Structure formats: C-alpha cells, structure tokens
Amino acid sequence: xxxxxxxxxxxxxxxxxxxxxxxxxxxxxxxxxxxxxxxxxxxxxxxxxxxxxxxxxxxxxxxxxxxxxxxxxxxxxxxxxxxxxxxxxxxxxxxxxxxxxxxxxxxxxxxxxxxxxxxxxxxxxxxxxxxxxxxxxxxxxxxxxxxxxxxxxxxxxxxxxxxxxxxxxxxxxxxxxxxxxxxxxxxxxxxxxxxxxxxxxxxxxxxxxxxxxxxxxxxxxxxxxxxxxxxxxxxxxxxxxxxxxxxxxxxxxxxxxxxxxxxxxxxxxxxxxxxxxxxxxxxxxxxxxxxxxxxxxxxxxxxxxxxxxxxxxx
Amino acid sequence: xxxxxxxxxxxxxxxxxxxxxxxxxxxxxxxxxxxxxxxxxxxxxxxxxxxxxxxxxxxxxxxxxxxxxxxxxxxxxxxxxxxxxxxxxxxxxxxxxxxxxxxxxxxxxxxxxxxxxxxxxxxxxxxxxxxxxxxxxxxxxxxxxxxxxxxxxxxxxxxxxxxxxxxxxxxxxxxxxxxxxxxxxxxxxxxxxxxxxxxxxxxxxxxxxxxxxxxxxxxxxxxxxxxxxxxxxxxxxxxxxxxxxxxxxxx
Numbered sequence: 360x361x362x363x364x365x366x367x368x369x370x371x372x373x374x375x376x377x378x379x380x381x382x383x384x385x386x387x388x389x390x391x392x393x394x395x396x397x398x399x400x401x402x403x404x405x406x407x408x409x410x411x412x413x414x415x416x417x418x419x420x421x422x423x424x425x426x427x428x429x430x431x432x433x434x435x436x437x438x439x440x441x442x443x444x445x446x447x448x449x450x451x452x453x454x455x456x457x458x459x460x461x462x463x464x465x466x467x468x469x470x471x472x473x474x475x476x477x478x479x480x481x482x483x484x485x486x487x488x489x490x491x492x493x494x495x496x497x498x499x500x501x502x503x504x505x506x507x508x509x510x511x512x513x514x515x516x517x518x519x520x521x522x523x524x525x526x527x528x529x530x531x532x533x534x535x536x537x538x539x540x541x542x543x544x545x546x547x548x549x550x551x552x553x554x555x556x557x558x559x560x561x562x563x564x565x566x567x568x569x570x571x572x573x574x575x576x577x578x579x580x581x582x583x584x585x586x587x588x589x590x591x592x593x594x595x596x597x598x599x600x601x602x603x604x605x606x607x608x609x610x611x612x613x614x615x616x617x618x619x620x621x622x623x624x625x626x627x628x629x630x631x632x633x634x635x636x637x638x639x640x641x642x643x644x645x646x647x648x649x650x651x652x653x654x655x656x657x658x659x660x661x662x663x664x665x666x667x668x669x670x671x672x673x
Numbered sequence: 674x675x676x677x678x679x680x681x682x683x684x685x686x687x688x689x690x691x692x693x694x695x696x697x698x699x700x701x702x703x704x705x706x707x708x709x710x711x712x713x714x715x716x717x718x719x720x721x722x723x724x725x726x727x728x729x730x731x732x733x734x735x736x737x738x739x740x741x742x743x744x745x746x747x748x749x750x751x752x753x754x755x756x757x758x759x760x761x762x763x764x765x766x767x768x769x770x771x772x773x774x775x776x777x778x779x780x781x782x783x784x785x786x787x788x789x790x791x792x793x794x795x796x797x798x799x800x801x802x803x804x805x806x807x808x809x810x811x812x813x814x815x816x817x818x819x820x821x822x823x824x825x826x827x828x829x830x831x832x833x834x835x836x837x838x839x840x841x842x843x844x845x846x847x848x849x850x851x852x853x854x855x856x857x858x859x860x861x862x863x864x865x866x867x868x869x870x871x872x873x874x875x876x877x878x879x880x881x882x883x884x885x886x887x888x889x890x891x892x893x894x895x896x897x898x899x900x901x902x903x904x905x906x907x908x909x910x911x912x913x914x915x916x917x918x919x920x921x922x923x924x
Binding site: 509516519523568 | 721722723740748754757758760761768769771774775776778802804817820821
C-alpha cells in the first residue's frame with residue numbers, strides 16, 4: 360500500500376493536500392461558530408464561475424477562483440448580520456454566478472476534463488508550481504488567522520460587547536470572509552467545488568462536538584482534516600476510485616457517530632459540577648435576607664398572569 | 674457618572690428619544706423601565722458610544738462617550754448560546770479581559786487568577802470549565818456579568834438580565850448585581866420589564882415611554898399620575914401582594 364508514496368505525483372498530492380487540510384480545518388472552525396457554513400459553500404460555487412471564466416480565457420483557474428470568491432466575500436462581509444436575510448442574498452448571488460459559470464462552460468470548446476476537475480478536484484494531477492502557490496496562500500491565511508484570533512472569537516460569540524469594547528467588528532468580519540475565499544480557492548484543487556464541505560466544514564463540525572475549548576477544537580479539526588486527506592490519497596492511489604470520494608466518505612464516516620453519540624459523551628463528562636449545583640443554590644438562597652419572601656406558587660402564577668407593564672407592551 | 678442634558682436621538686429619520694435629562698451618581702443603582710421600543714437599549718448604546726445623539730449633551734465619567742471605554746462594563750440582551758460551540762465558561766468570561774487584543778494569547782497564570790476572581794464574584798467557579806452551551810440561562814447571565822466586571826468598571830450597563838429567567842434565578846441575579854453595586858461602589862443601570870424583583874434594592878428608576886423619560890425613586894415615578902403624564906393616556910398603578918402592577922393605556 361505504501362510503495363505508491365515513492366511516486367512524485369503522490370508526494371505532490373500529499374504536500375498540497377496537507378497544506379489545504381490544515382488551513383481549511385482552521386478556517387472551518389470559525390466558519391462553523393459564526394454560522395457561516397452556507398456562505399463558505401456559496402463562495403466555492405461563485406468561485407466556480409470564476410474558474411470557468413478563467414478556463415475560457417486560457418488562464419489558470421485558480422486566479423478566476425480567487426477573483427470571484429474574494430469579490431463575493433467582500434460583498435457577503437458587507438451584508439447585514441441578520442442570518443435569514445443574509446443567506447437569501449447569498450443564495451441569489453450564488454445562482455447568478457452559477458448561471459455565468461454555465462455560460463462560460465458552454466462557450467468553452469476545449470476538453471471537458473478541465474471543468475470536471477474544478478468540480479471534483481485534481482489532487483493527483485498537481486505540479487510543483489501549484490504546491491508553491493498553495494503553500495504561500497495557506498501560510499498567509501494561517502498567519503492572518505493567528506493575528507485575528509482573539510477578536511475574531513470575541514466577535515463570533517459576543518458581537519455587541521466586542522463592538523462596545525472598540526473591536527472593529529465589521530472590518531474583522533470582512534477580513535475573515537476574504538480568508539474563507541482564499542481557503543476555498545486553494546481547497547478546490549483537492550476536493551473540487553462540489554465537495555468543499557468535506558474539508559472546510561466536516562473536520563471542524565466533528566471537532567466542535569468533541570473538544571471543549573477553541574484551541575483544542577482547532578487542533579482536533581486539523582488532525583482530522585490531515586487524516587482524511589492522507590488516507591483519501593493513500594486509498595485512491597491504490598484503487599481506481601477518486602480521492603474526493605474517499606475524503607468525503609471518511610469525513611462523513613467520522614462525523615456521523617460523533618453526531619449521534621456526543622450528547623451522551625458530553626452528559627457523562629461533566630457530572631462533577633452538575634451534581635454540585637443544588638447544594639450551591641441552597642447555600643446561596645439561604646444567605647439572602649429576602650429568602651423568607653420566597654413566592655408562593657399562587658404568587659408565581661399571578662406573576663405569570665400580570666407581569667408589570669406587560670399591558671403596555673405592544 | 675452619567676449626565677444627559679436635552680438629549681435627542683434620531684435613527685433612520687425617526688425620533689427615538691426626545692429631550693432626555695438625567696444624572697446618575699457614583700455607586701447608584703438605577704433601573705430603566707418602559708414598554709418595548711421605548712428606547713431603553715438605545716440609551717445604553719448612546720452611553721457606550723455606539724450611536725451619537727442628534728442634539729444635546731452626553732457625559733459619561735466626565736467625557737463624551739466613546740467605544741472601548743474600559744470604565745464601562747456591558748452585558749447586552751442575552752441570546753442563548755448554542756449547545757455545541759467548544760467554549761468553556763471561563764473562555765467566555767476571559768473575552769472581557771483581552772478579547773479585543775490581537776494574537777492568540779498564551780496561557781498566563783495571572784490572567785487565570787483574574788478570570789477565576791471574576792468567576793468567584795458571580796458564584797460561577799463550580800462550572801468554570803463546563804461548556805457554555807450546557808449552562809442554564811441564569812448561569813450564562815452570571816457569566817456575562819462576570820465578563821463585564823473584568824475590566825474593573827465604574828459603571829455597569831445590563832440590558833434585560835432578568836428576561837427569560839424563573840423567579841429563583843431572577844433573585845440570584847438581583848442579589849449578585851446588588852452585591853456588585855454596593856460592595857464595589859459600581860453604578861448600575863439595569864434595563865428590565867418588571868420592577869418587582871428590584872423594588873427593594875433600587876435607588877432610582879428611569880421610566881421611558883413614547884421617547885420621553887422621567888427619573889426618581891420608585892415611589893415618585895411608578896404612580897398613576899406620573900405614568901399617566903408620561904404615556905399621555907390613563908395608566909393605573911396597582912399595589913397588590915407587595916408588588917406593583919402597571920395597568921392601562923394601549924400604546
């Protein structure tokens with residue numbers, strides 16, 4: 360199984376795949392906690408139109424991907440915070456881009472494999488220049504995330520307080536979306552536009568269910584992403600089935616049991632503070648001077664019936 | 674601490690607040706009451722420097738409000754955090770200390786001590802390492818207050834900290850805020866819909882309706898005559914079972 364590793368194209372695949380797996384897992388974590396997974400997926404579809412246009416013009420699809428997805432990322436970053444409204448706007452932008460992608464494809468008279476590889480990835484056909492470009496963009500994205508780390512977490516969990524504390528919320532949100540666009544663009548080489556979720560969201564979504572704190576979740580997501588990519592390449596090298604298929608299957612195969620069993624695991628792992636809570640409350644309510652004024656159940660009902668000022672609320 | 678003189682606020686061409694005047698002194702416990710849409714949260718945003726008045730004078734700690742003022746602790750209207758976010762209680766509280774700084778932030782014993790102290794202040798040490806998504810609404814509210822306290826504020830702004838809590842948890846939060854206010858001499862401005870859990874502890878009440886406000890002790894403000902004047906339509910305040918009920922006008 361491992362003798363395949365001596366071939367240069369397999370080594371190239373491992374190198375590029377590793378960079379992409381690491382950066383996609385890190386960016387994916389923030390994407391999941393910010394509730395922007397749909398936007399991440401949409402960016403890849405919008406990028407597809409750019410890639411198709413680039414193919415039509417005879418330039419590297421990566422540049423088309425970057426141009427379209429970064430442009431869309433800035434647009435998404437400028438959209439409001441309201442999730443429902445935002446996702447509708449993103450969806451409409453995405454369908455427009457896909458329409459153009461279809462047009463570019465129909466105008467293109469060359470070989471169909473090029474567009475096929477944008478949709479499903481071409482990791483086994485990657486060359487040294489691609490690796491260099493992937494490495495540069497990956498390291499850039501990782502460096503920026505490390506700098507943005509604390510404010511990005513802050514605005515993801517507590518945007519209002521972050522804004523009050525002087526964090527440039529809008530600016531960081533846009534910078535982050537640009538990083539997502541860059542990540543999506545380089546990930547397309549490995550898994551393609553249609554399977555971007557497997558590397559971007561799969562490892563992070565699984566890690567969040569297992570880890571308790573951000574850095575642990577990111578570390579675990581990176582490990583899972585690397586594992587899926589390495590195993591996927593290894594399996595594909597020893598069969599006639601594509602890499603993307605194996606990565607997607609591994610990602611799903613790990614996520615499913617974690618999704619099903621993590622609630623049980625969670626419940627068992629924190630009994631120490633759950634069991635201490637009643638004691639804590641007794642001690643606290645006993646210490647307050649108003650404890651003799653504890654409401655009777657009748658009073659509680661009454662309060663539910665007529666909370667003060669509720670009549671004046673519209 | 675806080676001074677407002679003839680303050681008007683317009684948002685999107687609409688008058689939200691008109692001619693608001695009040696002063697809050699150091700260590701005072703203020704409750705802000707009024708129907709939805711009366712501009713209570715807007716007023717907090719004004720003090721935080723997130724919006725500007727269209728006219729009038731605003732002074733917070735002697736200065737024009739600005740973002741990033743460390744002397745103000747703020748806990749916005751709470752939204753329940755989802756169950757799976759890989760964030761511990763102490764991580765959430767820690768945002769109050771260095772969430773606005775660049776970089777990852779390396780483990781630091783002194784930082785840990787400060788966060789533990791804030792957790793102890795709100796009786797949250799027992800669940801400091803639990804995932805926030807698994808905590809109850811009252812527990813999450815205590816964490817937000819701890820987060821707001823981390824920068825040693827002199828003014829604490831709390832937006833609806835009692836919303837969606839049962840009576841016992843409401844009492845826990847009221848006790849906690851009272852302890853913070855009296856023990857550390859921190860001025861508190863707390864937005865709520867129901868004055869009753871706070872009647873025993875509050876110094877003065879700001880009642881807001883239809884863009885106007887009035888300030889005074891609960892006995893002065895929450896009366897049929899004052900509220901009738903504020904609403905511009907008949908309002909009756911009923912005392913029953915040691916509680917106050919405001920009944921009356923449709924807005």
